[in-house]
Amino acid sequence: MSTEHARGLPPEFLAPRSSSFTEFLSLRAPELLPGGGLRGGGEGTVEAPHGTTIVALTFAGGVLLAGDRRATMGSFIANRDMEKVFAADDYSAVGIAGTAGTAIEMVKVFQVELEHYEKIEGTLLSLEGKANRLAAMIRGNLANAMRGLSVVPLFAGFDLGQGIGRIYSYDVSGGCYEEQRHHSVGSGSLFARGALKKLWHEDMAEEVALAVAIEALYDAADDDSATGGPDLGRSIWPTCAVVTGTGVRLVEDSQLEELARAVVSARRGNPGGAR
Amino acid sequence: MTMPMYVSPEQLMKDRADFARKGIARGRSVIVASYATGIAFVAENPSRTLHKVSELYDRIGFAGAGKYNEFENLRVAGIRYADLRGYSYDRRDVTARGLANAYTQTLGTIFTQESKPYEVEIAVAQVGAVQDDDQIYRLTYDGSVTEERGFVAMGGTSEPIVTALREQWAPDLPLAQVLRLACSLLEGPEGEGHRDLSAGELEVAVLDRRRPRRTFRRLGGPLLDALLDAESSTHDVPTQDESRSGLHDTLTQPGTNGNGSAEPADGIPGRGQTPGHDSSNPQTQRED
Numbered sequence A: 001m002s003t004e005h006a007r008g009l010p011p012e013f014l015a016p017r018s019s020s021f022t023e024f025l026s027l028r029a030p031e032l033l034p035g036g037g038l039r040g041g042g043e044g045t046v047e048a049p050h051g052t053t054i055v056a057l058t059f060a061g062g063v064l065l066a067g068d069r070r071a072t073m074g075s076f077i078a079n080r081d082m083e084k085v086f087a088a089d090d091y092s093a094v095g096i097a098g099t100a101g102t103a104i105e106m107v108k109v110f111q112v113e114l115e116h117y118e119k120i121e122g123t124l125l126s127l128e129g130k131a132n133r134l135a136a137m138i139r140g141n142l143a144n145a146m147r148g149l150s151v152v153p154l155f156a157g158f159d160l161g162q163g164i165g166r167i168y169s170y171d172v173s174g175g176c177y178e179e180q181r182h183h184s185v186g187s188g189s190l191f192a193r194g195a196l197k198k199l200w201h202e203d204m205a206e207e208v209a210l211a212v213a214i215e216a217l218y219d220a221a222d223d224d225s226a227t228g229g230p231d232l233g234r235s236i237w238p239t240c241a242v243v244t245g246t247g248v249r250l251v252e253d254s255q256l257e258e259l260a261r262a263v264v265s266a267r268r269g270n271p272g273g274a275r
Numbered sequence B: 001m002t003m004p005m006y007v008s009p010e011q012l013m014k015d016r017a018d019f020a021r022k023g024i025a026r027g028r029s030v031i032v033a034s035y036a037t038g039i040a041f042v043a044e045n046p047s048r049t050l051h052k053v054s055e056l057y058d059r060i061g062f063a064g065a066g067k068y069n070e071f072e073n074l075r076v077a078g079i080r081y082a083d084l085r086g087y088s089y090d091r092r093d094v095t096a097r098g099l100a101n102a103y104t105q106t107l108g109t110i111f112t113q114e115s116k117p118y119e120v121e122i123a124v125a126q127v128g129a130v131q132d133d134d135q136i137y138r139l140t141y142d143g144s145v146t147e148e149r150g151f152v153a154m155g156g157t158s159e160p161i162v163t164a165l166r167e168q169w170a171p172d173l174p175l176a177q178v179l180r181l182a183c184s185l186l187e188g189p190e191g192e193g194h195r196d197l198s199a200g201e202l203e204v205a206v207l208d209r210r211r212p213r214r215t216f217r218r219l220g221g222p223l224l225d226a227l228l229d230a231e232s233s234t235h236d237v238p239t240q241d242e243s244r245s246g247l248h249d250t251l252t253q254p255g256t257n258g259n260g261s262a263e264p265a266d267g268i269p270g271r272g273q274t275p276g277h278d279s280s281n282p283q284t285q286r287e288d
Helices: A021-026 A100-122 A127-140 A142-146 A189-199 A204-222 A251-265 B009-026 B070-088 B096-111 B159-168 B175-187 B219-228
Strands: A055-060 A062-067 A072-073 A076-079 A087-090 A090-101 A151-159 A162-168 A176-179 A182-185 A241-245 A247-250 B030-033 B038-044 B055-056 B058-065 B120-126 B137-142 B145-148 B153-156 B204-207 B214-220
Touching: A021 A062, A021 A100, A021 A127, A021 B070, A055 A090, A055 A151, A055 A189, A055 A204, A062 A087, A062 A090, A062 A151, A062 A204, A076 B038, A087 A100, A087 A241, A087 A247, A090 A241, A100 A127, A100 A151, A100 B055, A100 B070, A127 A142, A127 A151, A127 A162, A127 A176, A127 B030, A127 B175, A151 A241, A176 B204, A182 A189, A182 B009, A189 A204, A204 A251, A247 B137, A251 B096, B009 B058, B009 B096, B009 B120, B030 B058, B030 B120, B030 B159, B030 B175, B038 B058, B038 B175, B055 B070, B055 B145, B055 B204, B055 B214, B058 B070, B058 B153, B058 B204, B096 B120, B096 B137, B096 B145, B120 B153, B137 B153, B153 B159, B159 B175, B175 B219, B214 B219
Parallel strands: A062 A162
Antiparallel strands: A055 A062, A055 A182, A062 A241, A072 A076, A087 A090, A090 A151, A151 A162, A162 A176, A241 A247, B030 B038, B030 B153, B038 B204, B055 B058, B058 B120, B120 B137, B137 B145, B204 B214
C-alpha cells in the first residue's frame, strides 16, 4: 500500500501476515497488550489483588476446572466473588492464579486470539497449539512478573483429535507442562493437590469429579487464608467449567450450591472430610 | 523521452471500472438474503475449504465475489478490524456500519490510487434482534456502498437474480424457502446456461438471530439436503448445535434440535426475543 488511508483500514490490516491476534496487536496497538501500558514504578513490587486456588482434574468424558472466588491484597480480602475460571473457546477453559488485573487481561486477549485464528483459518487450533499460545503470552509478561505482577494460569481442554481431556500448567517464565490426571495452582494448591491425590480415581463420572473438585477447594480454603471457602451466608460458590466433546459449559450455580452445601454438611463434626 | 499521453480523469475512471466489472462478472454469483429468523448466505462454490462466505464477528457476516485473493484480503482485514475494536472497546461496539465504512474508504482509495483496482464486490451483513434491525451493506470495487433492504446479489450475472428476488422474496419467508429460491436463481433460467446445483456445489451459511453471542453457522450435510428438499418438513436450522466435535458447523440430522428431541413444527422458537449480551470483559461474561 503506497499511501496512508484517510479513514479506511490502515496498511497493516491488509498486509499478509500470520493468523495471530497478539502479533497483530503488538504491531498495531502494543499498549493494549496485557501489561503493555505498565510503565513507571521502576524498581520494587506493585501491590495488586491476587487470585488464589485453581484445581483441574480429568474424568471419564473430559476435564474440569474449578476455582475459589477470593482475591487478596496482602492479608486483606480485595474481592469475595471474583471469577477466575473462564471459557477460552468452545473446547477449552482457563483458570488464573496470580495478579488478577494482568491475568484477566491475559485471558481476554487469549480468548480473542483463539477466536481470531478460528475465523481467519476456518479451523480450530489444536489443543497443544492453544496451550503453546498461552505459554507465549506468559513469557511476554516476564518483565511484569519480576515486578511482582506474575500470572500463573492452568489450562484445560478437550483434545478433539484424541477424544480426551488434557491439563496444562505453566510457570512464570512461560514453561508449559502437561499434567496427568489432576493439578492445582495458586497459594492453596499444596492442600488442594493432597486432596486431589487421595480422591481422584480412574473413570469418574462428571458429577463425582465435580464433588472432588469442591472437596479439594474446601481443603485449600481450610488451610490457606488466601483461598475463599464456600460462602453460605452470601451464597458465593466456586466457579466451575466442564469441558467435554460437546464443548465447554460453566456449571450452574444451583448445582454448585447443592454440592458445596453437601461438602460443608458432611464435614460437620468430621473436619477431615471425604477419604 | 516520450510524452505521457493525456487521459481525462473521466476516461481513466471509466476504464478502471470496466476492468473491475469484467473481472467480477467472470465469477459465480453470491446471494445474501434476510429471512424470518436470520440472514442466509448462499454462494455457488464447489470448494469445501476456500470460502466466499465467512464470519466477521458475533452477529456480522461477510460475502465476497470476484477475485479470491482480493476479497480474502478484505475478509482478513475485516476480522482484524472487528477483533481489535471488540477487544479495545466492547463486543457490542463492533458494527456492520463501522466495517462498511472502513471497507468503503479502503476500496475507494485502492480504486483511485493503486495501479489496479480490486475486482471485487462484497457484502457485510449484521443480524438484528428482529428482522427490521437487519443490516445488509453492499460494497463495490470503487468504494461505493449501499444499504440494501432484505437481500443482495453480487458477482457473475447478478442483474436477473436481483430482478427475480425483487419479485419473489418476502420478509417472512422461512429459511428453507429462501434457500430453495436462492438455489434456483443461482442455477439460472431454464434453457441455455442452466445448471443443476446440488448441496455439494453450494456454500451456505446463516447468521441465526436466535443464538446468543456468535450467530454464524455453516450449513452442510444432511441438514442442508433436507432444507433444499421441497418434500422435506425441515424449515429452519436447530437453535442448538448437535453434540459433536468440531467447529460451528450445523450438520444436524433433520428433525432434531441437538438434544435429540424433536424440533417444533414451525422451527421458529423464541422469535423476537432480544438475544443475551455478552460482554468482552471476562469478569462479566456469564449469562445468568
